[in-house]
Amino acid sequence: MQTTLDNPADAPQPLSPYYSQVARVEHADGSALLFLSGQIAEGETLAEQSEGVFRAVAALLEAHGASFADVIGVRTYLTDISRLAEYGAVRQRFLTGTPPTSLTVEVPRLFRPGAQIEVEVVAAVPGRL
Template sequence: MKVTLDNPASAPQPLSPYYSQVARVEQADGSALLFVSGQIAEGATLAEQSRGVFETLDALLRAHGGSLADVVNIRTYLTDISRLGEYGAVRREFLTGTPPTSMTFEVPRLFRPEAQIEVEVVAALPAG
């Protein structure tokens, strides 16, 4: 098993030097698991922030040969759980296949005070 930590140049860079955005875990059969750090995005509304988050997640996955279609687990942190429907509508725009496993949490605040949402994912890439 080989583990690579990465901040792909083709994706938005991390907001802090204290973490890597992607951990790629190579499996013996040539497949890989991608663990993507929580992402936030700029925007005035929850929908704008959600779209930005999924665009960044997609860029990070694509930098490693994957896509949002490869997501098998998603964890969402919202500062207002009553707005879950707004987030869900945007999420369905980006995750169009069979839904991945999922957990959603309400939190009092996130890394940046203006952030309303943070999302992290795990993706499974086939061999090849």
């Protein structure tokens, strides 16, 4: 098993130098687990921020040969849980297959002022035997 920490050049860069965007855990059969750092995005509304978050997740997955079909877990942090349906409508446009495992919690605030949502993703990439 080999672990690689990565900030893909064609994907959003970290907001600080203190973390990596992707941890890739390679297995002997060529399969891998991808652990994506929490993603936030700019925008005035929760829907705009949610859209930006999922576009960032798509870019990070793609940089590692994965897609939303490979997502097995989603953790969502919202500053206002009463707006869950607004987030859910955006999420459903990106996660169209079998729903992954999920955690959604309300938090008082996030890392960046004005951020209303942060999403963390885990994906399982099949081996290439």
